[in-house]
Amino acid sequence: MRVVYDDTEDFKAFRKAEQFAKANGMIVGSMARGMPIGLADENVYGYVAKWYNITSEERKDLLGVIMGDKRNGPVTVILFDDEDTLENSAKDYSY
Secondary structure (H helix, E strand, O other), X not given: OEEEEOOOXXXXXXXXXXXXXXXXXXXXXXXXXXXXXXXXXXXXXXXXXXXXXOOHHHHOOOOEEEEEOOOOOOEEEEEXXXXXXXXXHHOOXXX
């Protein structure tokens, strides 16, 4: 599942994506320039590290990611399911 937020005011699209994730029971990881932000179940995890500090094994436990231009938009919330996985989502973005 993908949800796109396209607002050009500084960080507004990202804040909307962050609100969506939190409203749906997810904790939002730390921002790192040009990299995805991990989303995890807030009932299981208390913190999600910056993308470059998450191991490939830990990435498999994520519920999804936020990707895109966090400052200027658009950003996309990608929730992993049969269609959207970490592997095929990575093809859409460079990081």
